[in-house]
Amino acid sequence: xxxxxxxxxxxxxxxxxxxxxxxxxxxxxxxxxxxxxxxxxxxxxxxxxxxxxxxxxxxxxxxxxxxxxxxxxxxxxxxxxxxxxxxxxxxxxxxxxxxxxxxxxxxxxxxxxxxxxxxxxxxxxxxxxxxxxxxxxxxxxxxxxxxxxxxxxxxxxxxxxxxxxxxxxxxxxxxxxxxxxxxxxxxxxxxxxxxxxxxxxxxxxxxxxxxxxxxxxxxxxxxxxxxxxxxxxxxxxxxxxxxxxxxxxxxxxxxxxxxxxxxxxxxxxxxxxxxxxxxxxxxxxxxxxxxxxxxxxxxxxxxxxxxxxxxxxxxxxxxxxxxxxxxxxxxxxxxxxxx
Amino acid sequence: xxxxxxxxxxxxxxxxxxxxxxxxxxxxxxxxxxxxxxxxxxxxxxxxxxxxxxxxxxxxxxxxxxxxxxxxxxxxxxxxxxxxxxxxxxxxxxxxxxxxxxxxxxxxxxxxxxxxxxxxxxxxxxxxxxxxxxxxxxxxxxxxxxxxxxxxxxxxxxxxxxxxxxxxxxxxxxxxxxxxxxxxxxxxxxxxxxxxxxxxxxxxxxxxxxxxxxxxxxxxxxxxxxxxxxxxxxxxxxxxxxxxxxxxxxxxxxxxxxxxxxxxxxxxxxxxxxxxxxxxxxxxxxxxxxxxxxxxxxxxxxxxxxxxxxxxxxxxxxxxxxxxxxxxxxxxxxxxxxxxxxxxxxxxxxxxxx
Ligand SMILES: Nc1ncnc2c1ncn2[C@@H]1O[C@H](COP(=O)(O)OP(=O)(O)OP(=O)(O)O)[C@@H](O)[C@H]1O
Ligand SMILES: Nc1ncnc2c1ncn2[C@@H]1O[C@H](COP(=O)(O)OP(=O)(O)OP(=O)(O)O)[C@@H](O)[C@H]1O
Ligand SMILES: [Mg+2]
Ligand SMILES: [Mg+2]
Numbered sequence: 001x002x003x004x005x006x007x008x009x010x011x012x013x014x015x016x017x018x019x020x021x022x023x024x025x026x027x028x029x030x031x032x033x034x035x036x037x038x039x040x041x042x043x044x045x046x047x048x049x050x051x052x053x054x055x056x057x058x059x060x061x062x063x064x065x066x067x068x069x070x071x072x073x074x075x076x077x078x079x080x081x082x083x084x085x086x087x088x089x090x091x092x093x094x095x096x097x098x099x100x101x102x103x104x105x106x107x108x109x110x111x112x113x114x115x116x117x118x119x120x121x122x123x124x125x126x127x128x129x130x131x132x133x134x135x136x137x138x139x140x141x142x143x144x145x146x147x148x149x150x151x152x153x154x155x156x157x158x159x160x161x162x163x164x165x166x167x168x169x170x171x172x173x174x175x176x177x178x179x180x181x182x183x184x185x186x187x188x189x190x191x192x193x194x195x196x197x198x199x200x201x202x203x204x205x206x207x208x209x210x211x212x213x214x215x216x217x218x219x220x221x222x223x224x225x226x227x228x229x230x231x232x233x234x235x236x237x238x239x240x241x242x243x244x245x246x247x248x249x250x251x252x253x254x255x256x257x258x259x260x261x262x263x264x265x266x267x268x269x270x271x272x273x274x275x276x277x278x279x280x281x282x283x284x285x286x287x288x289x290x291x292x293x294x295x296x297x298x299x300x301x302x303x304x305x306x307x308x309x310x311x312x313x314x315x316x317x318x319x320x321x322x323x324x325x326x327x328x329x330x331x332x333x334x335x336x337x338x339x
Numbered sequence: 340x341x342x343x344x345x346x347x348x349x350x351x352x353x354x355x356x357x358x359x360x361x362x363x364x365x366x367x368x369x370x371x372x373x374x375x376x377x378x379x380x381x382x383x384x385x386x387x388x389x390x391x392x393x394x395x396x397x398x399x400x401x402x403x404x405x406x407x408x409x410x411x412x413x414x415x416x417x418x419x420x421x422x423x424x425x426x427x428x429x430x431x432x433x434x435x436x437x438x439x440x441x442x443x444x445x446x447x448x449x450x451x452x453x454x455x456x457x458x459x460x461x462x463x464x465x466x467x468x469x470x471x472x473x474x475x476x477x478x479x480x481x482x483x484x485x486x487x488x489x490x491x492x493x494x495x496x497x498x499x500x501x502x503x504x505x506x507x508x509x510x511x512x513x514x515x516x517x518x519x520x521x522x523x524x525x526x527x528x529x530x531x532x533x534x535x536x537x538x539x540x541x542x543x544x545x546x547x548x549x550x551x552x553x554x555x556x557x558x559x560x561x562x563x564x565x566x567x568x569x570x571x572x573x574x575x576x577x578x579x580x581x582x583x584x585x586x587x588x589x590x591x592x593x594x595x596x597x598x599x600x601x602x603x604x605x606x607x608x609x610x611x612x613x614x615x616x617x618x619x620x621x622x623x624x625x626x627x628x629x630x631x632x633x634x635x636x637x638x639x640x641x642x643x644x645x646x647x648x649x650x651x652x653x654x655x656x657x658x659x660x661x662x663x664x665x666x667x668x669x670x671x672x673x674x675x676x677x678x679x680x681x682x683x684x685x686x687x688x689x690x691x692x693x
Contacts, residue, residue, distance in 0.1 A: 008469045009498050010374040012519075051518045056491070080491035081484075082450045088418055126487040153515065212518050215374050219521045222367045238509075238522045257649045261641070269527040269562045271380035275510035306657075314661040315630050316508045318637075322657035325650045338651050 011218040012211050015186050020061045023054045024210075025178045029169040033062050040066075040114035044139070044148045046163055048155040049171030052211030058171075059120050059149045066118070068111035075102065075113075081123035090134045094119060098142040117146050125152035132159045139165060173208020176200065183213055192217075192226050201230040205237045212237075240272045245280050252327040260324040267320060274316040278307050278323070291331055298330035299323075342572045343565055346540050349403075351392045355536045356528040356564065357385055364393050367521075371469065375493055375502040377478075377517060379509035380525035383563030386505050387476075389525065393503070394472055398432040405430045414447040423448060433472040439480035446485040449475075453492050457499040470501050478504045479511035486513045493519050527562035530554070536564060537571055546575070551583040559587050592627050593635060600639035607681035612674070619673050629669035633660050633676060640680065648687060655679050 017023050020033045029047070036042040047055040063076045077097045079085055102115050121127070139148060139162070150166060152158060174182070180199045187194055194202075206213035216237050217228075224232045234241075244267065251263040267277060285291075285299050306319040329335060348354050351361040367373050378386045395402045405428050412423045423444050428435040434456065438445045456471050478486070493502060493516075504520060506512060528536070534553045541548035556574070560567035570587055578585050599618050602611060622632050637656045641649055655676060663672035 008371040010372050012374070013494065013497050014372070051515050056494070080488075080495075082453070082488040082490075082492040084415070084450070122491050123487055126484065209518055215519075215521055218372070218374060219367065222370065222373070223363045236521065238524060257646050261649075269381055271384065271524045271526045273379070273509040309657070309661040309664075310510050312661060313511060313664040314657070315634065316510055317634060318630075318653070318657040318660050321653050325653050329650060334650070338654050 010215070011186065011190075012214045015189075015214060016057050016060075017054075018061060019065060020058060023058050023061065024182050025174050026054055026058065026169070026171050029058060029171075032167070032169075033058070036062065037065060037112060040112045042147055042167075044150075044166040046150045046152075046155070046158065046166035046168045047171055048152050048158075048168070050153060050173055050209065052206075052209035052213075053171040053173060054210070055151045055171050056122055059122070059151060063118050063120065063149075066112055066114060068109050068113070070109060071111070071113060076118045076120065078120045078122065080121075081126040085121070085127050085131055087128075087131050087134045090131050090138065094135070094138055095142075098138065098146045102145060115145070118149060119146055120149045120151070122151045123153075124150040125154045125157035129159055132162055136161050136165075174210050175208075176203040179203045179206065179208070179210060179213055182210060183217060186214065186217065190221070192221060192228070194228060198228055198230050198233065202233055205233060205239055238273070238276065240276055240280055244270070244272065245277070245284055248277075248324070249281065249284055249327070252324050253331055255328060255332045257325065257328065260328055261321060264317065264321045264324055268317050274320050275307065275310055277320065278303055278310075281323070285327070295330045295333075298336060299327045302326035302330075341569070342540055342544075343568045346536075346543070346568065347388050348392060349395065351389070351396050354385075354389070354392065355539055356532045357389060357525060360523065360525065361389060361392065364389065364523075365396055368393065368397050373501065375497070375504070375520040377504045377506070377509065377512065377520035377522045378525055379479075379506050379512075379522065381527045381563070382507055383565035384525045384527040385564060386525045390474060390503055390505060394430075394433050394474075397472070398430070402430050402432060412448065412451050414444075414451055421447070433474060435474035435476065437476045438485060439477045439482075443482060445482055446488050449481070449485045450488050450492070453496055453500055457496045470499055472501050472503060474503045474505065476505050477507075478516070479506035479508050483513070486516055490515050490519065528564050529562070530557040533557040533560060533562070533564055533567045537567060540568065540571065544575075547580055549581055549583045552581050552585065555583075556587055559589075592622060592625065595622060596632060596635040597639050600636060600643065603640070603677060603680060604643055604684070607685040612678055612681065615677050616670070616674050619670060619677075623670060629663060629673060630660055633663070633673060636676075645687075648683065651683055652680060655683075 020030055020037070023030055033042070045059075047059065049055060060078075063078075064072060067075045077094070079089075079094075083089070097119065098117060102117060107113060124132075135148075139146075148166070150158060150162065155163065155168070155170075180203055183194075183199060183202060186192075202213055202216060206216065216233055219236045220228045220232045223236065248263045248267060251260040254260070267274070282300065282303055285296055285303075288296070302323055306314075306323050309319055310316065351365050354361040378390060380386055391402075408427050408429065410425060410427050412425070413420050414423060421444065423441050425436055425438070425441055425448060434452070436448070436452070438448045441448045453473060456473060459471075475481075481489075489502075502520070504512070504516070509517065509522065534550075534557045537553045537556060538548060541553070553571075556567050556570050560570060573588055574581065574585065577588070595618065599615055602615055602618075605611075619632065623629060633656060637653065640652055644652065659672045659676040659679070662675075663669050666672060
């Protein structure tokens with residue numbers, strides 16, 4: 001790629017590993033794929049796991065390493081959720097691509113160039129079940145000359161007949177140690193110097209998502225210069241300050257509905273994401289040592305329900321108010337259910 | 340021009356509120372490798388203002404020359420082509436649109452436009468940035484499919500196209516999208532900040548603005564700067580010179596909801612329910628979003644209730660609003676909430692007074 005493109009890319013792209021061996025943490029898949037580079041063969045693959053753990057990176061890297069820039073276009077088809085992947089596309093586009101014959105497996109320009117094509121279906125969990133079913137036949141018909149790479153966050157959304165045809169690899173959230181190693185590498189390239197304590201904060205707020213860690217790092221660098229503190233990182237990360245949660249929970253404990261309602265309004269006006277509020281509230285409730293297990297259970301039950309409703313598109317204010325009211329009723333031993 | 344537009348700061352340096360964020364944004368775009376951004380926060384808090392000023396910061400005055408267009412996209416939806424119409428706002432370097440206006444076809448818009456922008460990448464002549472900016476409003480209203488289709492596209496075309504996403508509730512934006520952006524929270528300005536902004540406008544317009552009066556406007560605005568500025572202008576039309584205790588008009592629909600609340604409190608019967616139903620219809624017909632109606636109604640009812648009933652009523656409000664999301668006809672669920680309230684309140688009255 002031209003240097004101009006390089007410099008205008010966000011760090012997440014700039015530091016996307018180009019080679020399989022540079023993918024951190026996911027040893028198992030790296031081993032299998034390194035082997036592929038030698039033997040020039042591989043099974044169909046299914047990568048699954050949470051965001052920012054290297055799934056797309058790995059698939060793109062192996063495709064590039066197998067075919068090199070010359071052949072890449074004719075041998076690799078990348079389809080993601082932004083492409084139409086209805087049944088028709090699966091039937092025609094993928095078939096057309098798979099059906100064109102490939103030459104015998106001859107190394108070209110230093111790349112293994114095995115005699116098959118790769119079809120990468122990124123974000124496969126957003127494909128309809130019908131489209132997935134249509135793929136079964138295609139996979140079988142062209143099994144000699146194609147390898148499919150399915151990538152998704154939720155393996156449960158991939159139909160069993162497809163999943164069972166693939167070698168499955170779970171991409172694990174990055175451990176603190178490995179994340180720090182990777183971040184340190186970037187710091188070195190960018191001339192940054194981070195204290196160990198700051199590194200560990202970065203890792204804990206990113207929750208195993210390296211993409212997030214890199215975005216926070218870049219943002220904090222732009223905003224606060226090359227000496228970054230833990231506070232700077234927290235402020236760019238969107239984690240809600242502990243005091244806000246404490247004040248909110250104190251209002252629930254007070255038994256005063258209007259006070260709790262006022263706090264709810266405040267949280268909404270401050271723009272804190274309610275889903276984030278729920279996760280942090282959950283930690284506080286579970287850790288509180290002056291309320292009984294039964295009371296905790298009551299609150300957590302409500303948190304679960306409200307979280308589901310948010311995912312369904314429920315209103316943030318109403319759901320947070322409902323949680324506040326339930327927590328108050330649990331702590332003050334008031335009526336639990338209404339009918 | 341309305342004051343809300345007239346006094347919208349044009350540059351990041353002119354921001355009256357969120358000055359710290361404005362300065363941070365300036366630093367963020369100093370280099371060419373700024374990440375995608377997601378702005379979120381309550382309505383009227385100043386998101387759009389910052390976004391426009393940010394685009395100007397990046398591209399200079401050329402960003403001021405925007406044209407509004409009604410564009411039609413022809414998209415290939417598998418077996419057939421469909422036409423999707425949408426209003427866009429664009430300058431040489433950026434495009435802004437509301438993809439959720441395309442309803443369940445929002446996915447195609449998102450797919451097409453980014454690819455199209457990537458194709459027409461601006462040539463990097465002297466002083467021009469090598470990327471374009473795509474502003475997507477109301478991303479919290481985007482369908483799941485549209486959000487999914489953004490994911491890989493955001494990465495793939497990130498050298499050509501930077502996204503600025505804008506929404507009210509970031510909880511409704513999928514984790515995968517949030518993980519791909521720097522999230523920028525724009526909180527609602529405090530009453531003091533609103534007063535300051537009002538005083539600034541007052542001075543520019545050469546008005547005598549009593550401080551108690553501006554404080555009352557701020558308090559009534561519910562921390563929405565837009566609303567406060569609109570109120571000030573309305574009051575200016577209704578009565579000037581200002582007096583500290585002059586009436587600050589509410590919005591019509593709010594008065595109407597307040598009436599509904601009184602109706603419900605006065606009588607709980609099928610006949611009354613029928614009457615309320617017609618009023619709810621009236622609001623819906625006038626394009627007041629159903630969840631806003633429900634929240635306002637709850638607000639009015641909570642003002643009138645005993646503490647013990649408040650819990651129960653907010654429980655049902657949360658319950659029916661959720662059902663409304665899953666269902667199709669908002670009126671059913673609004674009415675169900677009213678009916679539920681009537682039955683609870685009637686039972687309470689009977690228990691209390693026999
Ligand atoms: N295991 C890893 N090793 C090195 N870098 C990584 C790893 N995982 C993620 N990254 C970094 O994070 C960025 C995003 O990773 P990638 O696109 O592979 O995530 P993903 O697993 O496909 O996530 P999603 O499910 O959201 O699509 C990469 O550009 C890279 O900078
Ligand atoms: N930083 C600021 N300094 C001074 N005035 C501001 C500032 N931000 C916003 N305003 C005023 O507040 C009004 C509303 O702001 P804006 O349109 O940016 O809100 P918004 O967050 O986009 O709201 P919505 O979510 O409802 O679209 C603007 O028209 C402008 O007059
Ligand atoms: Mg990916
Ligand atoms: Mg706006």
